Amino acid sequence: MKIDRRCFLSLVIGGAVGTTLTPVPWKLTDDIAIWTQNWSWTPEPEDGPSKFVKSVCTQCSGGCGIIARTIGNRAIKIEGQPDHPVNNGSLCPKAISATQHLYGPSRIQGPMKRAGERGQGKWEKISWDEAISTVTEKLAELRTRGKPHSVACISDTDRNSVAYLLDRFLRAYGSPNFIRTPSSADAQELALYLSFGRQGTIGYDFKQSDFILSFGCALMDGCDAAGQMMSAFGDMDKKTRLVQIEARLSDTAAKASQWVAAKPGTETDLALGLGHVMVRDGLYDKAFIDSHGFAFEDREDEAGNAYPGYRSLVRDYSPEKVAKTTGLPEKTIESLARAFARARRPVAVTGFSNPAAASVNQALAVFALNALAGNFQKPGGVFVIDEPDYLSWTEMKIDKTASAGNQQARIDGAGTKRFAHTRYLPNRLPEAINSSQGDSPVQALLVAGGNPLYTLADPQSAKKAFEKIPFIVSFSTFMDETAEQADLLLPHPHFLECYQDVPTPAGMAKTVISLARPVVKPVYDTRHTGDVIIETAKNLGGFIENAFPWKNHEDFLKKTLSDQWETLEKQGYWTDDSSRDNSLEKLFRTSSQRFEFLPRAGFETQGSENPKSKVQTVSLPGDVNELPLVLVPYSTIRISGGAVANTPFMTKTVDANVIAQQDVFVEINPETASEYGLSQGDKATLKTPAGNAKVRVNLFEGIMPGLVAMPAGLGRTGFSDYIAGKGVNVYGLIAPAADPASGLNAAWGARAAIGKA
Amino acid sequence: MSTQSDNQTAAAGNRSSGWVVFVFFMIGLVASIISGWVAFPELLYSTKQQPIDFNHQVHLEQMGGQCNSCHFFREDGSFSGSPTLEECKSCHMYPMTGNENEQKFIDEYVNQDKEVPWLIYAEQPPCVFFSHAAHVKGADMQCATCHGDIGHSTSLREYQENRITGYSRDIWGKSMLRLGEPDHGGRHQKMNDCAECHLKETGSKGDCFQCHK
Ligand code: SF4
Numbered sequence: 001m002k003i004d005r006r007c008f009l010s011l012v013i014g015g016a017v018g019t020t021l022t023p024v025p026w027k028l029t030d031d032i033a034i035w036t037q038n039w040s041w042t043p044e045p046e047d048g049p050s051k052f053v054k055s056v057c058t059q060c061s062g063g064c065g066i067i068a069r070t071i072g073n074r075a076i077k078i079e080g081q082p083d084h085p086v087n088n089g090s091l092c093p094k095a096i097s098a099t100q101h102l103y104g105p106s107r108i109q110g111p112m113k114r115a116g117e118r119g120q121g122k123w124e125k126i127s128w129d130e131a132i133s134t135v136t137e138k139l140a141e142l143r144t145r146g147k148p149h150s151v152a153c154i155s156d157t158d159r160n161s162v163a164y165l166l167d168r169f170l171r172a173y174g175s176p177n178f179i180r181t182p183s184s185a186d187a188q189e190l191a192l193y194l195s196f197g198r199q200g201t202i203g204y205d206f207k208q209s210d211f212i213l214s215f216g217c218a219l220m221d222g223c224d225a226a227g228q229m230m231s232a233f234g235d236m237d238k239k240t241r242l243v244q245i246e247a248r249l250s251d252t253a254a255k256a257s258q259w260v261a262a263k264p265g266t267e268t269d270l271a272l273g274l275g276h277v278m279v280r281d282g283l284y285d286k287a288f289i290d291s292h293g294f295a296f297e298d299r300e301d302e303a304g305n306a307y308p309g310y311r312s313l314v315r316d317y318s319p320e321k322v323a324k325t326t327g328l329p330e331k332t333i334e335s336l337a338r339a340f341a342r343a344r345r346p347v348a349v350t351g352f353s354n355p356a357a358a359s360v361n362q363a364l365a366v367f368a369l370n371a372l373a374g375n376f377q378k379p380g381g382v383f384v385i386d387e388p389d390y391l392s393w394t395e396m397k398i399d400k401t402a403s404a405g406n407q408q409a410r411i412d413g414a415g416t417k418r419f420a421h422t423r424y425l426p427n428r429l430p431e432a433i434n435s436s437q438g439d440s441p442v443q444a445l446l447v448a449g450g451n452p453l454y455t456l457a458d459p460q461s462a463k464k465a466f467e468k469i470p471f472i473v474s475f476s477t478f479m480d481e482t483a484e485q486a487d488l489l490l491p492h493p494h495f496l497e498c499y500q501d502v503p504t505p506a507g508m509a510k511t512v513i514s515l516a517r518p519v520v521k522p523v524y525d526t527r528h529t530g531d532v533i534i535e536t537a538k539n540l541g542g543f544i545e546n547a548f549p550w551k552n553h554e555d556f557l558k559k560t561l562s563d564q565w566e567t568l569e570k571q572g573y574w575t576d577d578s579s580r581d582n583s584l585e586k587l588f589r590t591s592s593q594r595f596e597f598l599p600r601a602g603f604e605t606q607g608s609e610n611p612k613s614k615v616q617t618v619s620l621p622g623d624v625n626e627l628p629l630v631l632v633p634y635s636t637i638r639i640s641g642g643a644v645a646n647t648p649f650m651t652k653t654v655d656a657n658v659i660a661q662q663d664v665f666v667e668i669n670p671e672t673a674s675e676y677g678l679s680q681g682d683k684a685t686l687k688t689p690a691g692n693a694k695v696r697v698n699l700f701e702g703i704m705p706g707l708v709a710m711p712a713g714l715g716r717t718g719f720s721d722y723i724a725g726k727g728v729n730v731y732g733l734i735a736p737a738a739d740p741a742s743g744l745n746a747a748w749g750a751r752a753a754i755g756k757a
Numbered sequence: 758m759s760t761q762s763d764n765q766t767a768a769a770g771n772r773s774s775g776w777v778v779f780v781f782f783m784i785g786l787v788a789s790i791i792s793g794w795v796a797f798p799e800l801l802y803s804t805k806q807q808p809i810d811f812n813h814q815v816h817l818e819q820m821g822g823q824c825n826s827c828h829f830f831r832e833d834g835s836f837s838g839s840p841t842l843e844e845c846k847s848c849h850m851y852p853m854t855g856n857e858n859e860q861k862f863i864d865e866y867v868n869q870d871k872e873v874p875w876l877i878y879a880e881q882p883p884c885v886f887f888s889h890a891a892h893v894k895g896a897d898m899q900c901a902t903c904h905g906d907i908g909h910s911t912s913l914r915e916y917q918e919n920r921i922t923g924y925s926r927d928i929w930g931k932s933m934l935r936l937g938e939p940d941h942g943g944r945h946q947k948m949n950d951c952a953e954c955h956l957k958e959t960g961s962k963g964d965c966f967q968c969h970k
Contacts (some may be wrong), residue, residue, distance in 0.1 A: 002773040007781040014785025022793020023933035027801070030929075034922040037882045044883040050833045 046071035054081055054572030056502050056514035057095040057227075058495040059644050061157070061183070063505035063512070064091055064227030065572055068496060068519040075099045075496050075520050080227070085512050085575050086505060087227030090234070094223060094640055097649040098496065103523065104647070106478040106719040108491035110525035118467065119485050128527055131490050135532075136539040138444055138471050139173065143540075148174030148405035150443035154426070156181045156450030156643055159503045161557050164391040165533045165548075166448055172398055172537065172547040174405025177442070179412055180424040181450035181643070182457070184224075184358065185506050186744050188351030191363030192384065193421055194599035197589030200386040203509035204347050206232035209380035211343030212242045213336075215267045215350035215366055216358075219244075220252045222635030222712075223642060225353035228507050241343070243336065245270065248634055248667070248709050249702025260336065261704055262326040264632050265748045267350065267358065268617055270333070271365035273322030276314040277337035278372050284341065285374025292584055293371060294594035310368060310597035327704075345380025346373050352507050355635040355712050357457070359618050359739040359746040364599070371595050377582040384587060385511055388503040390560055396547035411441045419743040421601055427457055427736040427745040433465035440468040448475040448492070448529050451643035453482040454716065454729065457736040457745050458690050475529045478644065480718040493518075493526040499554055501561065501568075511576040513561075515568040528553045618737050622689040622751030629672070631688055631752040633712045633730040641712030648722040657698045658711060664727025665698035667709040668754070673699055676754055683757040686710075686728075688750040690735040693728040694757060708752055798933055802917040802926050808865075808873055810858050814911045824900045824908055836889035839875050842866060876916040878927045879904060879946060886970045896958070905942025914941060 019025060036042070048071045057064045057078075065084025069077040078098050080089040101107075111131035116122030126134075142150060153170055157163050158180045167178045180186075185201065192202055206212060206229070219229045219242075233255075244256035245267060253259040262270050278284050289296050297309040319333040326333075340346045348369040351358055367382075375381030398406070409416055411432050412425040419425060433440050445466070456462045459481070466472060466485050474486035477494050492498075500516040530553025537548040550556040558565055564574040590596050620630070633641075638653045640646040657665050666686060668678065678684060682697045686708065695710070703709055714727030739746035820826035827840045837844075846867055852859055866873050881887060892898045901908065917926035929935065930945040944950055952962040 002777070004773050006778050007773050010778045010782040011785040014782035014787075015789040016785075017782075018786035018789030019793055021790055022797065024793045024797050027797075027929070027933060028921075031801075031919060031921040034882055034924065037884050038923060042883075047838075049831045049837070050835065 046074040046076065048072050050076070053517060053519045055496070055519055056084075056500075056516045056572065057091070057098065058500055058502055058516050059094050059098065060223035060640070060642050061185075061505055062086070062092070062224050062227050063502045063508075063514055064095060065514060066091065066095055070519060073520050075102060081572060083571075084514070084573055085510070085577075086231070086508060086514070086573075088231035088234070090227050090230035092223055092226040092230075092637055093650050093653065094644075094646060097647040100647040100649055101478070101644070102494045102496050102520075104720060104722075106480075106645070106723065107494070107524055108476065108479055108483065108489050108526075110491065111527075112489045114487045118487070121484065123489070128490075128525075131488060132532060132535055132539065134488060135446075135473060135490070136536050139536070140540060142443055143174065143401055146401065146404075147443060148401055149176065149408035150441060151175045151446070152177035152179060152411060152429075152442045152444075153446040153448060154179045154181060154450055154452050155448050156183075158423070159388055159391075161391060161501050161553065161560060162448065162528075162530050162533075165530050165553070165556065166446070168393070168396070168547060169533050169537055169544070171406060172396055172402055172544045173540070174398070174402035176406050176408060176410050176415075177412070178424075179426050179429060181452055181455055182357070182426050182745055184351050184354040184356075186424075187358050187360045187363045187739065187742065187746065188506070190422055190742050190744070191351075191360050191367060194360070194601050195364060195367050195590070195596045196384055196587065197591070198384050198386060198587075200384055201504060201506040201508075202352075203383040203385050203504075204349055204352070204507055205345075205380050205383065205509040206347070207235050209345050209347045210240050211340060211346040212240065213340055213346065213348040213369070214242065214244050214246075214252065214256075215271065215348070215362070216244075216246045216264075216354050216356070217349050217352045218250065218252060218355050218635040219349075219353065220255055221250050221637060222353050222355065223637070223640060224505075225507060226637060228505070241339070243339075247632065247704040247707055249700075250634060251637070253702075260328065260332060262328050263704070264356070264630065264707070265617060265620070266326040268362040268365045269317060269322050269325045270328070271348070271350075271362065271369055272314050272317040273319055273326070273333050274337040274340060275310070275365070275368055275372060276317040276322070277319060277334055278341050278369075279311055279314055281338070281341075283338065284372035288371065288374035288376075288584075292376075292588065292594050294590070294592040294596045295598040295600075307598070313598065340369065341373065343373075345375065345378070347375055347381055348373075353635070355633045355641065356748040357744070357746045358748060360742045360744065361616070361739075364597075367595075368597050371597065376595070377584055377587060383509040383582075385504045385508065388511075388513065390501075390513070390564065393560070397543055398547070399543045402543065413743060422742045422744060425743050426452065427738075428743060430456070430458070430462040430465035433468055434461060436468075440465075440470070442469045444471040444473070445469050446473045446475070447482050447486070449643070451476070451480040451482045451718075453485060454480065454718070455643055455731065457731050457734050457747055459729065459732050460691065475532070477526070478719055480643065480645070481716065482718075484718050490529070490532055491524070491526045492529045493522050496520055497522045497526070498528050499557055501557060510580060512573055513564060513568065513575075514573040515561075517569075517572075530556065616740055618739055618746040618748065620737060620747065620749060620751050621735060624751065627688065627751035627753045629706055629708050629752045629754060630749045631666075631686065631708045631710060631730070631733060632749040633734065634667075634709045635712050639711050639713035645716050645719045645723045646713060651723070651726065659714065659726055660696065662726055663694070663696045664710060664714050666695045666754070667698050667700040667703045669703050669705040669707070670699045670701065672705045672707075673697060677756060678754070684754050685757045686733070687753045687755075688733045688735075690733050690750060693733060695728065695754075697754075707749075708754055794933070801920060803920055805876055805916045805918055807876055807913040807916060809862050811913050812858070812911050813908050817908045828900075830890060830894070834890045839877060842870070842872050845873075876918070876925070878914075878916065878925045880924055881928070881946065882922075882924065884969055886968050901942065903944045903946070905939060907941070907943075 051070045053068045057066050064087035065081030067079045067081050080091040082089040111126050112123040113126050115124040153166050155163050170178050219225050242256040243258045244253040245260045245262050246253050247264045295309045299307050319330040323330040348366045350366040351363050370382045412429045414422045414425040453459050472486040473488045474483040475490050475492045476483040477492050495516050496519040502514040504511050534548045537544045567574045588594050635641050678697045680699045686693045686695050710730040712730050715729030716724045734747050734750040736745040737747035829837050928946045955963050
């Protein structure tokens with residue numbers, strides 16, 4: 001008997017055949033499938049009892065109430081808080097998917113200092129002690145050199161407790177340079193101050209209004225307004241008419257009763273044209289104007305100088321003339337004015353979640369329509385909400401260095417003679433730094449909230465300016481575009497990990513303070529910015545230390561909100577529902593104690609007595625022949641246009657004709673596209689005075705010919721690989737254009753050209 | 758010089774004959790069948806003892822005859838599963854009987870504030886979503902229908918752990934062919950078992966995403 005290879009092979013074959021007759025292959029296949037579920041990177045849901053925490057979303061200025069469901073120390077799901085006065089249970093996708101940011105790779109996991117060149121992305125971990133003492137040393141050094149005013153701080157709000165602490169810190173330290181990042185509310189708030197004499201926000205009673213005239217507000221397209229609008233529209237009766245004035249068929253326009261496609265940038269003219277018809281036909285609230293209006297009629301001051309009033313101003317805005325500017329038929333203007341005037345509870349809205357910047361004059365012209373309708377502080381009308389008063393602490397004592405520093409002019413030029421009533425001019429900051437000879441006027445920059453290197457118009461020049469600042473600290477929770485360029489990272493916890501007060505969001509018709517609470521324990525080694533400020537103040541000692549008698553941010557917040565704290569802890573929000581005074585008597589705090597149609601304060605700042613100069617529209621830079629089209633930004637609820645980028649989940653919901661792979665599509669009317677030989681999906685180059693971009697073409701009948709529209713919120717470089725590198729930042733293509741009345745950026749678009757790539 | 762036929766004979770002489778090959782084939786076949794049916798199940802599972810020999814019967818009597826005294830639904834409707842140390846401690850902070858298992862529990866877990874690492878016979882992988890509420894409250898089913906009459910047992914069975922998956926042998930069942938019902942009563946708990954019962958009771962096996970979210 002010979003045993004050879006064949007025997008061995010047949011043994012193996014016999015074994016294989018035999019094995020198929022046993023349970024081994026089938027059972028092993030099944031077991032291996034289950035074994036793959038045990039791999040450490042396979043996500044596993046938490047198991048255990050659920051807890052529900054009432055809190056508030058702080059990812060934009062919308063202030064929506066949330067309920068977070070947690071199991072153990074894991075946040076599982078975010079839902080809308082059903083009884084919250086802002087959103088009444090509604091939420092935008094950014095909040096619904098917020099846990100993805102909480103646990104995602106965009107987080108900065110602990111304090112770090114730059115290890116390579118700026119922007120190189122090389123970081124070295126440091127301790128919190130080292131981080132805070134680095135800041136303290138730098139600030140102490142600048143003070144010793146008599147340069148406290150060269151410290152600037154950028155934040156996305158000036159209304160909450162952290163902003164208050166930062167501002168207080170700067171004043172105690174000796175710098176007037178607290179700067180708020182730009183938003184569509186800037187012009188609105190200035191107009192409110194000029195015509196009402198109040199610092200605060202404007203609220204609209206959408207739920208009770210029966211005619212909403214929206215001048216390009218992204219009511220249903222973006223964050224900021226999302227929660228409020230979803231809640232209001234859910235409650236509205238079907239008779240409410242929404243008229244959307246916008247050059248593009250946005251979601252808001254699509255849901256409106258009437259879509260009025262006026263040329264972009266002509267909203268002010270249209271508002272004055274509507275005013276013309278109302279005044280001409282006597283369709284306005286005479287009683288209100290008699291008792292509370294100022295500068296409606298021509299007037300004379302004590303010295304006998306004559307000033308024209310609103311009536312004379314709008315005389316120049318006949319429907320015929322406005323039809324030419326806006327591209328609308330005369331008939332539409334006439335009928336729109338009459339419909340607005342005849343509605344029982346009409347309200348006109350602007351500067352509320354608009355994707356494009358607008359001028360102060362536009363805001364004033366729209367306020368005037370509300371004044372003509374006499375709808376201030378009335379159901380369905382316009383309400384004025386003051387700045388939060390809970391954040392007021394006794395004045396502090398400051399030393400000589402601080403008071404000398406505070407008296408220096410602001411670096412951004414706000415509050416100077418030219419822009420006396422403008423509080424912040426973030427868009428002028430880069431220019432102020434770039435144009436300075438020698439050392440940068442900003443020697444240390446603290447960025448606490450906001451993401452200026454993404455949200456400022458023309459971030460390229462802002463980046464250049466940042467290069468000249470020797471010391472930049474970012475308090476960002478995420479590795480955003482600004483943090484990438486910083487020297488020191490002092491990460492603030494995620495909003496689901498800490499306390500934060502959220503004062504009344506713009507647009508709300510009553511005061512609503514909400515409290516964000518720690519839903520889970522911090523996932524990373526982060527520290528509340530409020531705590532860092534207080535600790536730095538203590539380290540600096542002297543008067544600065546004395547100005548901060550609180551243990552930490554939480555202690556400050558509890559003491560500050562003493563009366564409301566309990567309510568906030570229990571129900572998550574506090575409102576002044578029952579205590580509001582809605583009378584008109586004390587509403588106006590202008591020098592005339594009336595609503596000023598053409599504000600006196602405005603005249604002073606411009607040093608002009610010619611009212612015509614007040615209604616200058618902002619013209620876009622660039623040569624019309626070379627750049628015959630206009631690029632306008634648009635918002636969509638699926639892409640976050642603000643400081644915090646969208647979550648990857650949100651990107652998944654975006655249509656394939658908005659983003660495909662890494663390319664962004666621009667919307668263009670088929671008529672315009674054919675002029676430039678472009679068809680659907682074509683790759684193209686878009687050119688504006690601020691730069692060039694590679695885009696793709698999406699033919700859209702719903703956009704006015706001659707325009708190119710691009711979604712806001714793309715073209716990120718920061719956050720994570722799942723978010724960065726998709727499309728183009730539209731604000732990077734729109735250079736700022738200053739509003740002559742305020743100095744604020746009012747570039748509503750950019751001249752552009754497009755060609756096949 | 759050899760001829761062609763010489764070569765063939767030589768080759769045949771060098772090769773093992775057909776029956777030898779067949780014998781080897783049969784050896785392979787029989788050996789693999791035996792090891793597949795006998796050795797494989799033995800090797801696949803390891804036998805473990807529960808950390809404490811728990812007497813369900815005694816507890817059931819003391820707790821009013823209700824499973825849900827210890828295995829309860831939480832307020833949000835989710836099922837609590839095995840009691841936590843906290844829950845056991847509400848009675849067994851100190852020894853109540855002279856039982857050695859109780860003493861062991863107090864010494865090793867209560868005093869050291871450690872959760873008992875119970876081995877759970879019915880544990881499913883995390884990719885399976887199973888709602889006790891839908892079955893017990895919604896369909897009014899008895900615990901014993903799936904878990905057997907464990908409530909009246911005086912001692913815990915040994916736990917056979919699948920060495921590959923880490924889950925209990927109860928899920929697949931003792932029989933490799935999945936024949937018969939479990940000795941301890943109740944049901945086996947593979948996906949097909951769910952589907953079979955659902956088909957019978959509801960007329961449909963159900964959709965994938967009902968259990969795999
Ligand atoms: S609108 Fe803003 S505040 Fe509201 S849920 Fe969305 S991101 Fe949060």
